[in-house]
Amino acid sequence: MQSADLVASTLAGFVAALQSAQIPAEVSTRARHLLLDAIGCGLAARREPFAQGFQSSLRALAGGAQGTSGVVGHAERMLLRDAVMFNGMLMHGLDFDDTHMAGVVHLTVSVLPAVLNLAAQRRLSGSAMLTAYIAAVEAGARIASAVRGGFHQQGFHPTGVVGTFASALAAGKLMGLDAAALVRAQGAALSMASGSLQFIEDGAWTKRLHAGWAAQAGLTAASFAAHGIVAPQAPYTGRYGLYRSYLGEPERLDLSIATRGLDAQGHASVWELMHIAVKPFAMCHFVHAATDAAIALHGLDLAEVELVEVLVPQAAVELVCEPAERKRRPQNEYDAKFSLPYAVASGLMRGRLGLKELQPEAYLHADACALMDKVQYRVDPDATFPRHYSGEVRVRLRNGTQRVHREAVNRGHPERPVSNIDVVAKFMDNAGLHFSASQAQAICSAVLELDQAESVAGLEAVLAQDPQA
Template identity: 45%
Template sequence: MGSSSIAERIGEFAAAATFEDLPRAVVDHARNLALDSVGVAFCAAGEPFAERARRAVSRFGRGDHPVLGSPDRLSARDAALLNGILVHGHDFDDTHIGSIVHVSASALPAALAAAVEHDRTTRELMLGYILGLEISARVGLAAHGGFHRAGFHPTGLAGAFGAAVAAATVSGSDAAGIAGAQQIVGSMASGILEFLEDGAWTKRLHPGWAAASALTAAGFAAADWPGPRAVYEGRYGLFATHLPGQECDTETIVADLGQRWEMLGTGVKPYPSCHFTHSFADAVLAVREHEGLEPDQVTDILCRIHPTAAAAVCEPLEGKRRPRDLYDAKFSLPYVVGACLQRGRLTLAEFTDESLTDTAIHAIADRVRITDDPDSRFPEAYSAEIEVTLRDGRVLTHREDVNRGHHERPLTPSDIERKYLANMRQVADEPTIERVRAAVADLGSDRGARDFAEACATAG
């Protein structure tokens, strides 16, 4: 059969990995990411999109798997699906910067569902979660930003492979089974960016679908269902079919596995909007604060941005000036700039129906212009530069070369805890907040994964 394929090499690595061999920094970062993920899931659980998701999955029956921040009891796959939607629904969840993949939103639901289904400990849960984070990031990195350019959502594609590794590992599969889960999930990995055209909700579904597909693939692999060996690198593999003619580096997926941990490049979001807008939010808020600016002083705001990022948050520009719904607003650079300059902040309160119709925000959005940024560090970082022209003729320039939350400018554990508390206090009482925080802090112990899942659910 020749040399091992990429999926087989990953299978061998994951099957041999132990929690005890993981670097302390990797485990600590994963625990911080889990705290952030659970917090944003709780915050999303009462939103209209969450209620519609519940109605959709309830058609398929009930089960015994708890759901984050919710009283629901679902099958393993439906719990993973709904958990992925909840973690990702506000677009406030973590992102691996270089790969542009929301890694936790599929890896955590898949690992959790498998761990509860197979009565694993939180130590086994954490190992699977971390491996899922790592493989999701590496698959996305191999594309060099190409998935976005081709119109695919990397979270739906790369996330499915990482989640498959997580699910198969936690389920107890051997190297062949973990390889097989990837080989099979390649036919299920999906997600297109057409939601950018009208603010549709499909993006919210992608990581949950990736997690549910991962559990399905792991189950079929465990039953010895053959999948294509070269699912990544083959003639009709992931990269050849999704990125024809584009330069990809599939060796990135397996290079230095276990020695270099890409998941450490996963950033926690400071703002509940598309990551491509974050440096601009910081830039506008910095100029506003340092100069004591009032919105009516500003006549023009020129934003320099990388073309790939601009395609997501700036095009078509006139449409982005008036987002059609709250989700559309999260992918609108003019709206984000307008909200930051007008209100001096960018929180979930800026993504409400009232904010969407705020004519003061609209007035600033109309003054936003877009141009290419030749010095952008995209996709390694999400850079921003603004030139703010004032009525008195002054021009104020501010550049954010690296977005906050990037591993070069990480949010501290205290920052992440503050974000967790802010999200949780919108929807939960203090005993619940402390119960969940203690459960996350105990991840990696001999405690049962079901106990963790129960602690992160709510009573009916």
């Protein structure tokens, strides 16, 4: 039998051994704020058409069976795996959730649903849930970072792919699996990891299911491991393992990154969770810096604008710049979220890009379309991607003058972080779309005090409610 690869065995050992006492206070505090941010995104998505569609589909598949697991912002209970999947869909659905920068992956919305519902079902402590979440994020961030953007280049969405492995490790830890069983969980996850970027071609809703699918697939993989299902021992470095199968010729791969800064005894010298960026815009992270640059130039006479040139990292081109004509004419919300021309046009026109600016009347507005036609992109020769997602906007006016603003470090990056106080403010804004201030505050308090909770069932009960009259 082939021995476990070093990545799988090291990650399994780290996750199995990590104890809450080994986690620095600042990491624990930031982790709870990242959970709060994701939950707020899920609450904000409650009445979106995609949310109602996914909910109806899962309800139909359940065939009338009544579950006991909670969903954020909904009083209706679901079967465990359905609740896990729906929670991930809600939290990721608005594209407002956090991103690990180097891995270009949304880990919180993949891992949180699995640990929330499983810990609540088993009445585990908040500390146990938090430790499992942090352990899985540390593992997932490294799995994704090792490819240095390679998943996107092959058409895979790392959130669906890597999120499955991270969720398997998180769920396995909550199930009490030892390191050997956690290797099996990763092996089972290899057959479930998925997530295509094809949605970007026509604004399909399928990206929204990636986080939820990863969460329930990881949960399932961990359960298989707990029940002795034999699985591949080399899920990452094997002949048909993750990296060779999903990257083709893995020229970008640096295996040293996959385990860097941690060991199989639960020690970490670097906490990748602190490198997770909280989003200020409900948009693809590749447009954030350019959006802020455009907002900084807001107030120009748009009638005098002749050309808008935007400098972006090479990695952003396929997702937010091309095909150029489609990016200049977004036909739905998801088109708009992945449109550099629209992000820049909204910033220049309105000085903002919030949820209201992602409504059809905003991105189809004649003035927005006229301005998008003037937006061109150029690969930024000074980009420091993947460390930063930079953006520069250069506006040329008809009189020949030029206005320029550059955002070398995107807002939300660890070098320019969204503070914990700002995370709370963002949560209250998102929750306040449908829920009263008192409900929102109760949820906020429960999440931020998670490390003191005797049972996660109490948190789940606070989350799984409809808006009060």
